[in-house]
Amino acid sequence: MLILAIESSCDEFSLALVENGNTCLFMETLSQIDIHANYGGVIPELASREHTKYFSIVLEKLDNFLNSNWREVDAIAVTIGPGLSGSLLVGIQVAKVIATMLNKPLIPVHHILGHVLSPNLSAELQFPYLALVVSGGHTELVYCRDVNTFETIGATRDDAVGEVYDKVAKKLGLAYPGGPIIDQLAQQGERTFSFPKPKMADPLAFSFSGLKSAVINVINNATNRREQIVIEDVATSFQAVVVEELVDKVERAIAMYEVKMVGLCGGVSANRSLRTAFLELASKHDQKLFVIPELKYCGDNAAMIGVAAYHLSRITNRTQKTKLECYPNISITDFMEFENMRKERDER
């Protein structure tokens, strides 16, 4: 089954061709980061307007790849949320037009399920499966008993990890997005600051706002006292707490749930210290399979949407085109309920 997938939930317009939910034959991702960097963060109105310029460029590349042989595509998949409404709508409109022109099914996909299932591009998913999703908007532990059942067993109570990286970076006067820059600086510093580890009553819940405030206070105090601060050391000390916290929660989840495979997904999974720590954890649990997608599948990309669509199409067995809307805040649970309702309706 060849799926043409579209992802445009934030500031990347990405198109991919994914075969049988595990092989990406083509992917083109146009990022707007350079534009939003001028403003220190994503400007939603600008993001959707830029998407309207980008999609035709990407479609032309796909047309060349397909030799204009679009009939080979079996279905169209598109992210319907969560994300920025204006950005989502551009991808959804493009998907509707292509699906209508080709008279092929249209598969709506939840963005986080895309991240969760993205490790299938590196190794076949084994269930029960646990995914740690770490991105600019999400920090979640998602437990999949089978490919039909997704349960969020841990989530952040405040800021997402990537968001905290970007806020700390901004405070340090670094460019947007700050995550990769802090990661780079962290490789060069020493752990000289002792930032507090988050404390939560719920063993699988995350909270990063206390850590963020502690780092910002240290920077403010140094500025007020006109003291020089070694930003590499701030980065190393901050990153060490983040990584310890994330790995700790994965370990707890593994202890509480039966798990065969563990995936690390989302933009922050590009983080070097986190990848190293995740692989160290893997060596401690050598009966389980630990998978981190290739860097190009860590951030927002359409290949992961194609993977998720393939799995969802097997669940819902849907062949009808739907009147798609965007759902900027939809949870995984609501999305799955929605899918199951649609399945029942289609079967009637």
Ligand code: KG4
């Ligand atoms: O998944 P993603 O591309 O987009 C969202 O859905 O949010 O994640 C983007 C986030 C940004 O906050 C960015 O700073 C962070 O991922 N990020 C990193 C690294 N690379 C990207 N954070 C820490 N270390 C990195 N190497």
Ligand code: ZN
């Ligand atoms: Zn994402």
